[in-house]
Amino acid sequence: MEWIQQLVNGISLGSIYALIALGYTMVYGIIKLINFAHGDVFMLGAFIGFYAIARWDIGFFPALIISMVLCAIIGVIIERVAYKRLRNATRIAALITAIGVSLLIEYTVIFFRGASPEAYPEVLPKTYIDIFGVSISSISILILAVTVVLMILLQFIVHKTKIGKAMRAVSLDPDAARLMGINVDNTISATFAIGSALAGAAGVIFGVYYTRIEPLMGVLPGLKAFIAAVFGGIGSIPGAMVGGLSLGVVETVVSALGFSLWRDAAAFVILILILILKPSGIFGKNTREKV
Amino acid sequence: MKKSKAFWVFSALALVIYAVVQGLISSGIIDLYYQNILVQMCINIMLAVSLHIVIGITGQFSIGHAGFMAVGAYFSAIATMKLGLPLPVGLALGAGVAALAGLLVGLPTLRLKGDYLAIATLGFAEIIRIIFLNVDYVGGAAGMVVTNMTTWTYAFAGVVITIIVISNFTNSRHGRGAISIREDEIAADAMGINTTYYKVVAFTIGSLFAGLAGAIYAHNFFIIQPTTFNFLKSFDILIYVVLGGLGSLSGSVIAAIFLTMVTAFLANFPETRMIIYSLVLILVMLYRPTGLMGTKEITSLFKFGKKGGTKP
């Protein structure tokens, strides 16, 4: 029964990775940029949620929505200020800029409020539900429910709306999309907005679930979410979900086996294996350079 | 040979710098605080130049350089502290094991390109760090106590050797092979360059000198800890190379010197330092993506009346 417990923990952690991974994969799919700052948007989301709950005394769902909206705005600002000029730059220049933006966000937060951690207020009642003899915290279930709802919403946006269609078109061929009258700049901004909103949601969920947040909290989950995105096949939305959940479960299993100090290494080993054996990931497509 | 002249100028310059600083240290004008900054500067130059051969010359984007620095630091410390070997042997051992680690990491990962390679090198560096974190023999998370043995002489000699080896490599048929990969890998391959071989060679040489820098670093401080070698350290090294100009050895040296001074100046304000660093990184990429020097070397600035070639 303990294993089912661990599985539930793994899925909770995996949902958070999946939510962050979606932003990575969408942005990479559309402008081929590893947005290193994405993990920091997740951190900002956690802090926005924290201040909303602690200072204004509002509930979980209003805080979640405030955080998502503000993170969407932050995401668009990052894109417009830093990345937009780099559309025609080399991939390496773009990657270095993303690293710069990431460090800038982290240390600006530390500059203004210090590096000390913050304890998330208990905003949700902590009850345990018995399912087949396994007690599962209500928070775990709520996290999973919120994640599933957000993912369904995302699928709806990407496949059923006009902006979703534009996003898919731009990711396939930006020039052709432009010729077809799609506003490429706005589409890219929309992608950042949606991805960042999901990261913001992940931040609030993380805070509620793990109760401890700090300015550098986005670094490792950010990297791992990226690994999840690569694992699932970068650019693929179902890939990010499957990748995130698998990574969460693997990490929890590694910890449960008594190797908790090696937990972080497991993610990187997975990354390297997937990069070497099948760089396109589970759901990815192979691409080749034109000679 | 034209090349020999540049070599003798460099040697003379190195000798003068060494003698002057050594004189100032002996006479007590440079105190321990500044001496430490100078050693730190030398270590950073070595790190910058050793990453320059990977990114600037061969065009392989590695963001896990701190991992090899860690290997050099730990293995040299094991040699001197646990096995009681003399420092020079420890330095050589640290550099050697780091080169081996570079070879082992490079062989599988250098088939990857661009940001996939970047993220894989970062992954390997983190794995290396986590291994040291979990090995009790080297102190785990608490770290390993190391006696302070590094002197200005060791540090400066390290810089001179690093620069000579990497610049001699670059200005040869092997270096041109490596640069051609940076310029256009498919064309290089079509012209008969074994691209995999040169990528791995450049990566191994880079790792070797990162290891040497790590070994000197380990014996300059009283303790080494795994957290020191996390990816923020890798980003630090990356900033030297990017700011100096991808492809310019002298550029990365100048950037390392300059940023070491900035760091020393802002030692009490680490957040401010990081904010400045990150802003510099962003602004350089947005407004001058070629960095300070582009692919040019400082020597070419003094060559008037000659058309702008890449090398003397």
Next chain:
Amino acid sequence: MTSNLLLKAENVGIQFGGLKAVQNVNMYLNQGELVGLIGPNGAGKTTTFNMITGVYQPTVGAITFAGRNLKGLKPYQVTKQGMSRTFQNIRLFKDLSVLDNVKVANHNIAKHSIVSSILRLPSHFSGEAKMEQESIEFLKIFGLDVYKDEMAKNLPYGMQRRLEIARALAAKPKLLLLDEPAAGMNPQETHDLMELIAFIRKEFNLTILLIEHDMHLVMGICERIYVLDHGQLIADGTAEEIRNNPKVIEAYLGEEVTD
């Protein structure tokens, strides 16, 4: 089989995913021949080049060069067998000097090791001197020696095309593959290029396979011509035979015909 056979492709084909890009290509080149490979856009000409030079591995069929099967060889290994090429979309080493571009291709004429270079042993200096001297010789043939210290990216377009051929020659090929060498050139430049190709062919005893869109150039200098369409060879023969081949005329119908 004639004894002076240099390159032979038997039933060569390649698939990308489900798409058969090129199939059933049979062609041969005898020593010293100048052969053209033509076809409409997207016919698979460059893909065929890429298979011959090792950039792509054919899914089926075999390519033999100077009696050796090229299967599994990487491009640099194919180059060492005595084959070198230019690219349709110029691929020079842009930030290297004109001289260094040629020196890269000259890589394998010197044998000094990495250790020798790092320690600046005598073999390094003699090897580098030899490379420098030979590279300048190649530049002279193409009238590029005056630009030797210029960065490749600063050369005018026509000069860049020439430099690419010079660089390919420096790799000491028996077989030279030229991928649309006259693309983007004006008639005068094209004319000069044709003379240059004829000259180097004689001077270096080369066999040449030429992809070209400019029909005038192909018809003017090639002894034999292969025609590709939709990934398959539809004709081969002399310029005269090709000109009157109904299949070829059909394939080019609607295409811009420069001649």
